[in-house]
Amino acid sequence: MDSTQERPSAPELPFNVFAKACPSRGTLEHVTGRWGSLTLGALYEGSLRFNELRRRVDGVSEKMLSQTLHALERDGLVHREAQPTNPPRVDYELTPLGRQVAERLLDLIRLVEGRMDDVLTARERYDATRGAL
Amino acid sequence: MDSTQERPSAPELPFNVFAKACPSRGTLEHVTGRWGSLTLGALYEGSLRFNELRRRVDGVSEKMLSQTLHALERDGLVHREAQPTNPPRVDYELTPLGRQVAERLLDLIRLVEGRMDDVLTARERYDATRGAL
DNA sequence: CAGCATCCAGCTTGATACTG
DNA sequence: CAGTATCAAGCTGGATGCTG
Numbered sequence: 001m002d003s004t005q006e007r008p009s010a011p012e013l014p015f016n017v018f019a020k021a022c023p024s025r026g027t028l029e030h031v032t033g034r035w036g037s038l039t040l041g042a043l044y045e046g047s048l049r050f051n052e053l054r055r056r057v058d059g060v061s062e063k064m065l066s067q068t069l070h071a072l073e074r075d076g077l078v079h080r081e082a083q084p085t086n087p088p089r090v091d092y093e094l095t096p097l098g099r100q101v102a103e104r105l106l107d108l109i110r111l112v113e114g115r116m117d118d119v120l121t122a123r124e125r126y127d128a129t130r131g132a133l
Numbered sequence: 134m135d136s137t138q139e140r141p142s143a144p145e146l147p148f149n150v151f152a153k154a155c156p157s158r159g160t161l162e163h164v165t166g167r168w169g170s171l172t173l174g175a176l177y178e179g180s181l182r183f184n185e186l187r188r189r190v191d192g193v194s195e196k197m198l199s200q201t202l203h204a205l206e207r208d209g210l211v212h213r214e215a216q217p218t219n220p221p222r223v224d225y226e227l228t229p230l231g232r233q234v235a236e237r238l239l240d241l242i243r244l245v246e247g248r249m250d251d252v253l254t255a256r257e258r259y260d261a262t263r264g265a266l
Numbered sequence: 267c268a269g270c271a272t273c274c275a276g277c278t279t280g281a282t283a284c285t286g
Numbered sequence: 287c288a289g290t291a292t293c294a295a296g297c298t299g300g301a302t303g304c305t306g
Contacts, residue, residue: 076255122209
């Protein structure tokens with residue numbers, strides 16, 4: 001091959017997050033963003049209503065959840081099902097693609113959660129040596 | 134068990150990203166943050182020097198890269214190897230844990246990159262229906 | 267219940283300049 | 287090369303109040 005190996009994996013893909021202008025970078029940010037990842041993670045269990053979701057994702061504000069949900073819906077990762085009842089009832093659930101994304105995300109989340117003691121230990125060492133210098 | 138099932142998976146883990154106060158949430162953010170994910174992804178190929186990394190991660194500023202690397206080093210995901218030569222040479226590489234994290238991240242990145250046309254299509258539909266309303 | 271509009275504090279980010 | 291320091295600006299995100 002002649003290409004100067006700019007990426008290790010999947011060099012033939014048209015989309016490349018490492019490039020500034022690539023739209024995939026935006027989607028990756030929606031997905032991995034503070035509330036995006038938690039929202040997708042929460043919805044992995046099954047569909048949830050707006051306020052249920054809000055309670056699951058501890059600390060999210062109404063505004064941020066709404067905004068996050070819109071971005072995810074626009075990217076085709078979440079499906080919004082509104083019932084014109086009174087009081088209104090709206091359910092959110094993952095699309096098949098959203099489900100795949102959430103799986104990867106949960107893999108990552110589980111790994112991080114499972115290794116937090118290592119992380120915490122590393123932090124202590126880092127802070128100790130830095131503070132001593 | 135008496136706990137009212139707050140998480141679907143791994144209910145016995147001491148760390149839970151869904152909880153506001155959990156330190157794992159911070160680490161997850163370092164890892165999934167805009168520059169964190171790209172930095173880990175870039176380092177997955179092998180160790181890189183500061184400016185090499187800067188060129189790989191298109192669009193990152195010196196300051197943000199520096200800051201990102203510090204956070205990842207502190208969390209024990211990246212190892213910094215400085216040689217006291219002149220001019221200075223500093224290599225960054227993933228730790229074993231960093232490597233595991235990067236693997237999950239790359240799975241996610243590849244999925245997103247590979248499905249961007251679906252995402253783009255979904256966006257068009259979303260924008261079209263929203264604009265029409 | 268489900269959400270949008272607005273206001274505003276403050277954290278994040280990017281330039282720029284400087285150091286070892 | 288490999289960063290740190292500083293400053294201005296802009297985006298993020300929370301609180302509040304209102305609608306259907």
